[in-house]
Amino acid sequence: MPPAALSRLLLPLLGLAAATVADCPSSTWVQFQDSCYIFLEEAIQVQSIEDVRNQCTGQGADMLSIHNEEENAFIMETLKKRWKGPDNVLLGMFYDTDDASFKWFDNSNMTYDKWAEQEDGEDLVDTCGFLHTKTGEWRKRDCEGSFVEGTLCKAAIPYDKKYLSDNYILISTLVIASTVILTVLGAIIWFLYKRNSDSGFTTVFSTSSQSPYNDDCILVLEDENEYAV
Structure with a gap:
């Protein structure tokens, strides 16, 4: 998945984590x-x-x-x-x-x-x-x-609401940190995938474009054709 697509997927989660609790x-x-x-x-x-x-x-x-x-x-x-x-x-x-x-x-x-x-x-x-x-x-x-x-x-402010608010801040911090880590890992994986994919295509293209015979083989074939005539 491209980094941009990964970011779009995680943006709602990041927005949820950034929201504040109204006490x-x-x-x-x-x-x-x-x-x-x-x-x-x-x-x-x-x-x-x-x-x-x-x-x-x-x-x-x-x-x-x-x-x-x-x-x-x-x-x-x-x-x-x-x-x-x-x-x-x-x-x-x-x-x-x-x-x-x-x-x-x-x-x-x-x-x-x-x-x-x-x-x-x-x-x-x-x-x-x-x-x-x-x-x-x-x-x-x-x-x-x-x-x-x-x-x-x-x-x-009720005690339970303050307690939930404190926990929410901790959870939000963890979610944001996880989101950042996942985004970075996704970008690295995508980069490695693209690099390997491009390298494989270049190798195949280079191999297929070469002649199945080298220069020595071409010369031998030409000599045989002369004798045959």
Whole structure:
């Protein structure tokens, strides 16, 4: 099989290997590390933070939680460039009076914070956290009666999907490597086949074009013909 034909045969396989696995539900979402994010532009008057949270749970997600400086910076940059979001984004946290501390709605650990320096009021029960997208700082504000210009939701990528995605990358690499090797071997085999085929044709042609008698035989035959006359 010619190398070109072999390449055409393997191209669909190569294209399959090069395809990427979409970890997020759709292109509307943005992936960062092990999570997917979506910004819902619908403005809402907050009577309770649950009003905002219901928007996210309706998407199969929860309100935003942030766990490191890289994620905080990612949110800021993406809100500016892609989502064109507001200056303040509501964080998915609540004040737990039992522990006298803020906690994330998605039950993840509070391993990181970036609170701006401000005095806390006596009662933090109805206090919400907001990410100020221009400075990256978090600020405490009263939830009730707040007006939000959009909601940022976050969903973790399921473990099984991440596991399959990692395996897919490995398999894709192996398929691409195998495809390249097969293409090279096919080209070498085709080259050797053509070379041997051409050599065989030349040998046959050269042999068949030669006279069955050499010069000495021709001279002897001529002498015999003279005596015969």
